[in-house]
Amino acid sequence: MAQQFPYPGATTLGIKGKDSVVLASEKRLAYGYFVVSKVVRKVFQITPKIGAACAGFVGDMQSLIKDAQAEVNIYRYRYGREPTVRTVAKVLSNYLFSSRFLPYLTETIVGGFDETGAHVIVLDPLGSMIEDDYAVVGTGAEIAIGIIESSYKPEMDMKELRELALKAIKASIARDAASGNGIDLLIFTDEDLRLMRR
Secondary structure (H helix, E strand, C coil), rough: CCCCCCCCCCEEEEEECEEEECCCEEEEEEEEEEEEEEECCEEEEECCCCCEEEECHHHCCCCCCHHHHHHHHHHHHHHHCCCCHHHHHHHHHHHHCCCCCCCEEEEEEEEEECCEEEEEEECCCCCCEEEEEEECCCHHHHHHHCCCCCCCCCCHHHHHHHHHHHHHHHHHHHHHCCCCCCEEEEEEEEEEEEEEEE
């Protein structure tokens, strides 16, 4: 019998409301039945109003985000303006697709604000981009998505979005053995960014 390769679990989500976007993930890194770390960061700021949240191999997500941040800095220098959420997602999509024969083993959600409003875009490991009001990736996604779908309304404010994100991640932590050890949240509004750890 072939040994199954352990894929790291996670629960990572993005939700947009009327005036804010929340990106959230739990902090556990587990390979199979072994918990490697309890303090892994899976939520990243890319610009002052745009971030990304990932599930998958931590080395892959860190490398991908670092490359995207460098590319965004070049974009700012070349064009003299901040990129849109879709531009940042496209940068990540290009990196993912260009590595399709030896793919980054990570699922990514990009979210934030630009001049057209709030956006949440989910990317698969090959770079496909799908925009939606909310998205969940990782081994705990089936649990968290049920919580979000039962309570989500497009006009939710920042406090309501934060509470919904926390409720969804906590439900996943309670049922998914690969998720746990606290929650990181990035909350973007049109004015500012907030990082919360729970």
